[in-house]
Amino acid sequence: MAAYTPMIQQYLTVKADYQDAFLFFRLGDFYEMFFDDAIKASQELEITLTSRQGGTEERIPMCGVPYHAAANYVEQLISKGYKVAICEQVEDPKLTKGMVKREVVQLITPGTVMEGKGLNDKENNYIASITSFDDQTYGFAYNDISTGESRVTLLSKNFDEVLNELAVLSAKEVVVASSFDGELQKKLRERDVLAISFEDNSSIDMNYSHLLKDLNQEKLKTAIARLFNYLYRSQKRSLDHLQPVTTYQIHQYMKIDYYSKRNLELTETIRSKGKKGSLLWLLDETMTAMGGRMLKHWIDRPLINQKEIESRQSIVEVLMSYYFERQELREKLKEVYDLERLAGRVAFGNINARDLVQLKRSLMQVPFLQQILQGMKNDKVNQMAELLDPCEEITDLLEQAIVENPPLSLKEGNMIRDGYNAQLDQYRDASRNGKTWIAQLEREEREKTGIKSLKVGYNRVFGYYIEITRANLHLLAEGQYERKQTLSNAERFITPDLKEKEALILQAEEKCGELEYELFTEIREIVKEQIPRLQALAKTISELDVLQCFAQVSEDRHYVKPQFSMEGRVVVTDGRHPVVEKVLNAQEYVPNDCIMDFDREVLLITGPNMSGKSTYMRQIALIAILAQIGCYVPATEAVLPIFDQVFTRIGAADDLISGQSTFMVEMLEAKNAISNATQNSLILFDEIGRGTSTYDGMALAQAIIEYIHTQIGAKTLFSTHYHELTVLDEELTKLKNIHVSAIEHQGKVVFLHKIKEGPADKSYGIHVAQLAGLPSDLISRANEILTALEQSDTQQAAPKTEAVKVESVQEQPAQLSFFDEPKGVKKQDLSSKEKRVIDKMKELDILDLTPLQAINMLYELQKKLK
Incomplete structure (x- = not known):
């Protein structure tokens, strides 16, 4: 380590904790990668591989991506199953004499994507964990970090049940203990799981203990704790949007194994592996992203409780009988954005002002949805209307605070409305008046000098200036302006008044930007407190969306109530x-x-x-x-x-x-x-x-x-x-x-x-x-x-x-293995074909017959077929 430069030493120290991830190491305006990371990233991302001196005689492989465009490169790596550790400067370089401190601020993995192209609007992005217990049962937990949904169950000793759950969920990542059985890890990789991660800590942390209050078994708590510990360790930020963990049992739903789900093409087709041509494709008349995700969940897990099924049917029946109201409902649902993921981004801290405007517009549709449902004069539909919480406080706050078309970046300002904050209004007034004064100064100086091309400009390095072309310099009086900068074809000047005004304008704009960001974070924290209400609203709207979808498809395609x-x-x-x-x-x-x-x-x-x-x-x-x-x-x-x-x-x-x-x-x-x-x-x-x-x-x-x-x-x-x-x-x-x-x-x-x-x-x-x-x-x-x-x-x-009629025969004891030699029949008495059939059945172990039954059946069958 000592042979390398201090910066490379720092890189290697951080990288030691993230051996299974690409380390995006922030250096100025770039994220740099070194050594094997650089070689592999240059291949996967098709970017230039260079090298640099690192303190040793050999040059170190190196490649990098601009930090402002890093999201696209991260998405490419995640889509291929890789992990990316984001390492940022956590100290102000201006205030630090030595090496700037750097830390990983987030580990992005296939199962923890929060935004971007890696998230499909109408699909959940699940990360699961598997915990093996001494009695050979498995604790199985899963979470969608983008929505906060978490569920947990216990599965039998048969690992196929675990594999089937992963297939149902299309989980992108699985978390297990580092001691997890190697053969079982191999089976996980065979099932197209993008990433396998390790977490040995399965003890419950105070950060999320309140989410486990409904779990009554220690095994369930241990299973979900492993997953939550991994999420908190890797994300390193607030996860306040995580919803209370719910339990489920696979026997509560119609069980459709991995093979059957594939053969029936429920959510994707066998040939194209795409949605088109599947049952999901046929049914998906949902109008919201969260409704689309719930529809997929319902298809993956059909009900077996007749009362619950008939409850859904009854609402579908009502929606079918109110055609015009249903069409109006669909139009209003179309205006509802993804409340689940918006709430998640609020808690995660990566929401922007445009997202909050989408949240406001979505909440503004709720009173209309209530009104439409109340007009249908049905108790169950009316109950659903009552569950729709308009969250008026959030709507009013966002209407008063955020402009209708804010910029994408939080650093650009101009996202808070005039009149929301008195101090901000004063700064804006100073800035606007100053700019008015600048425009007036330009007009006055043109008249004084007679130079029509004179202009007052601004750049971040030199501030405000008066620019005069070389051809017009002779029109200036000696000492009229103070020289500031010389260009090839012009000179730039400044006056005491302009300098004073510049200080006032820039101070106002700087304070204005800082205050706007502070106000935005305050608004975000207020919204954050209401996340449980937003999540409950999202769930009700999702159910309503799926049920209207059923009504729409059923009417269009002339389906009947079963x-x-x-x-x-x-x-x-x-x-x-x-x-x-x-x-x-x-x-x-x-x-x-x-x-x-x-x-x-x-x-x-x-x-x-x-x-x-x-x-x-x-x-x-x-x-x-x-x-x-x-x-x-x-x-x-x-x-x-x-x-x-x-x-x-x-x-x-x-x-x-x-x-x-x-x-x-x-x-x-x-x-x-x-x-x-x-x-x-x-x-x-x-x-x-x-x-x-x-x-x-x-x-x-x-x-x-x-x-x-x-x-x-x-x-x-x-x-x-x-x-x-x-x-x-x-x-x-x-x-x-x-x-x-x-x-x-x-x-x-x-x-x-x-x-x-x-x-x-x-x-x-x-x-x-x-x-x-x-x-x-x-x-x-x-x-x-x-x-x-x-x-x-x-x-x-x-x-x-x-x-062939199988006659009743004297049975062997139930414990007798299929492979044991049965009494009364010797292997040499069988023909080669009979032996071949029996060997094949033995190899596949597909029938739970006693040996005597199997051989008698096949022996008689072979005689008849000959």
């Missing part, structure tokens, strides 16, 4: 896929019914590719989700149970990061559903078993269907091209066959997209290939091969392929 069945019945008449219906525009979407009850728990769906099987399955899930967030649904009638969970296996995708094949991903998703589903769940399985050999796949598919039917009893839609499975309805009493109809016309297939009872007779695969535009020679050859295979199959196969 009813709920306590008997587990599903009766959907003329159901439609909401997103596909919108995308089709003028094209007619073919609606379909869905009937499920105690006698129809599993629907086995057959039919051609491209005929609409996957769309039909997805639409049932989306209708259920829409119903449970309180929205109307795309159908002419809908009676639904309240589902506790939705599981899907739709589509094919490799998980390359984890090194898992398409088939492995398929089996893992199947395992997740089978392991966690209850009789109150909804399962959608599309083409299970297609990623392996025919017999393997068919065996797995049948075993999964039988297990769901017999062991779980969940409402299940199972689509397949294994037509041999359609005979399962003869053995499984609660399974029914349905199919998507298609007809052949002049050698071409015509998809009718209509669901009908019974199994399909064929898959039309070659017809679909023809529609895709494969070469005609290839299509002809495929038909020849198909004919030959069908003839061969007819000659060799039994007249009818029956479903």
Whole structure:
């Protein structure tokens, strides 16, 4: 260290505490970076890498960015998952003889962004923390520092629940202890978490202890304390906008795991990873940023409490019946800015005068919103009107204090209204009168000297001056002015009167700027005291915005109010896929019914590719989700149970990061559903078993269907091209066959997209290939091969392929592992195919069968399929 210059020594001392962040080290008008930071930043930001002498023989790598433009560079680094420590001068250089003291004043990370392009208006920016306890449970807490929202829960020993919560939140950063398990950290990185940070202090601090008063478990307090300690340590400023911490349990909401959320494209599409084409895109008719964020939250966490769902429905129903009032409501909501984040910036200290004007304009809309709601003559809507707090004191203060169009910078002045402060008015009067005197002086001196080009000017270095061009200097009398500055083509002068007036004007302007800033900070502190009121108002407006959004979409798209069945019945008449219906525009979407009850728990769906099987399955899930967030649904009638969970296996995708094949991903998703589903769940399985050999796949598919039917009893839609499975309805009493109809016309297939009872007779695969535009020679050859295979199959196969009936067998003890050798069956008695199927089931661990059941089932199945 001693070999470096004092400045580099200071840099290295500060950098030692921020090894995982870029250190923006303030030197004059630039933030400088050195050593490895400089090399990496020059690459990431595409800025010039230079070097400087640092006290040693080797030159030190260096790069920098202007401090006034630093925000753009910080945003670029944060968007790539990096952290940036802002190191400022904390002493006045004019008052310091030696090295100016510098300290990190803020650590900006992906999860602690407060402003700028890094924040999406209609998305929360969550940072989460995970605390592992001795009993192998996990404390899970999260916060959006821009809004102050904080929640905490306890999760089971299964780390997948933690991963699922992170996926639901789209958390940008995770805070853990430095001793947190390395394998689990690897899993976090695989889930696209931008940053992992460390905080070992989980003790409660007085700064935020009042926010934890509603937490009744020490584990919950410890979990949120770790997160808060990290926030206070990294942000180094007031976080008075943090709201009281609320608890939640994941079983309070419909559980939709990471895979199902992705497969159903609830908030983003699989291909583009964007919002367009998702359910969120379809629904988002919100008029405010905070309403948009709440809509996403509701989609991520549908309700399972029927009373709460019906409460939302009732308000949607009222809003639909008052069309003109709803349109007026939407117009007023459009004028409401982001109250949640404005309140956060007030507490954070980075709010400006324009933000306060936005706050005032937003609050001015509240009385109009109240008036509109009160005119709807409904108790629940009227109660919501009463919750809208106009915060008149804040509105009046901002109206009296802040000009309508203030400058962006707080240092420019001219943001406080005339008449708000008497002292400020005096300074302004002195400054304005002085400038009037200057203008008068210019006119008088032109007349005295006869020099029409004479001008009185000002700059920050020399102050006020009289400027005369060299060509006119001969018109001045000797000693008429005092020379101040010589230019190439002019001279600048000053007079005693001008000097005196200059002192008066500059003193008034300096004091005016200082007083304006003091007054602004006073106003900000007054507003800060009202943050809880502003946050409560923001929450009510957000809910109102989402509910009017539901009413708007439901009316525009002809949705109906769903009813709920306590008997587990599903009766959907003329159901439609909401997103596909919108995308089709003028094209007619073919609606379909869905009937499920105690006698129809599993629907086995057959039919051609491209005929609409996957769309039909997805639409049932989306209708259920829409119903449970309180929205109307795309159908002419809908009676639904309240589902506790939705599981899907739709589509094919490799998980390359984890090194898992398409088939492995398929089996893992199947395992997740089978392991966690209850009789109150909804399962959608599309083409299970297609990623392996025919017999393997068919065996797995049948075993999964039988297990769901017999062991779980969940409402299940199972689509397949294994037509041999359609005979399962003869053995499984609660399974029914349905199919998507298609007809052949002049050698071409015509998809009718209509669901009908019974199994399909064929898959039309070659017809679909023809529609895709494969070469005609290839299509002809495929038909020849198909004919030959069908003839061969007819000659060799039994007249009818029956479903396997698993006879009742003597069970092994419940503790017996799936991998144990069962009694009565020896491995050498099994064929290679049987061994292969059993090994695959063993590898994937997807069925909770005793070994004897599994082998008997597969043995019998293989005999039949041969």
